Amino acid sequence: MPAKRLKPEAARSAPVFAALGDRTRLRLVARLCEDGPVSITGLTSGAGISRQAVTKHLHVLARAGLVRGLREGRERLYEIDPQRLDQARQHLQAISRQWDEALSRLKESLEEG
Amino acid sequence: MPAKRLKPEAARSAPVFAALGDRTRLRLVARLCEDGPVSITGLTSGAGISRQAVTKHLHVLARAGLVRGLREGRERLYEIDPQRLDQARQHLQAISRQWDEALSRLKESLEEG
């Protein structure tokens, strides 16, 4: 039973990992996970960068499918969209599993040889 | 029971996600998972980019702690170092869990209110 190819999957997951590959964005995600929907201004406080920079990071996260922004009066509230996050997690899990299988095969062949 | 802060963890995981956030590097990781230790030239074949570009990608992965390279004669063999991969997976899992908890709390407060 040959290992399943995961190259097409990889191509889809790369943008998600890229979106998570920035400490500011990772903190934004963490904050949204903890506090639920937060406005841009709210997310800016304590971020150490300008509101515009935060907005751009939120756009990156949104394009990766990790968050979504909803207009509420004069402010825009951002919240987590957990689906892609879960996909990425599953992808990492698949890689880990594949690595474990490869290791097992190596072990077997060593025992046989 | 307050949710654990995951901001320091986030800072450590960001470089790992950044390293995984490129389709070429993700394919390299996949290949190393499948085929075990492979030389730079071996990894270059079929990558569609120059050997030097592949080398740079491998350096990025190595600095993130995801792979390591061992000199073997005149070639350098790269292999997966699964620890960081697993850490990253656990971090994603923690984020997911935290999000689930936040959702539960929201649900409760809605039922109470």
Next chain:
DNA sequence: CTAATGTGCAACCAAAATATTGCATTTCTA
């Protein structure tokens, strides 16, 4: 020994990412 093979290092380049500032627009509040 000579030539081919596999790397490493450095310079260089174009494109993308990160962040800033300034200004316009919409919405709430006193």
Next chain:
DNA sequence: TAGAAATGCAATATTTTGGTTGCACATTAG
């Protein structure tokens, strides 16, 4: 209604990233 608050859009500057090429060096094969 006037002003404050929250956001959106655009231009710009700086740094990082992904890629190339050329050359030097080490190692293996004939």
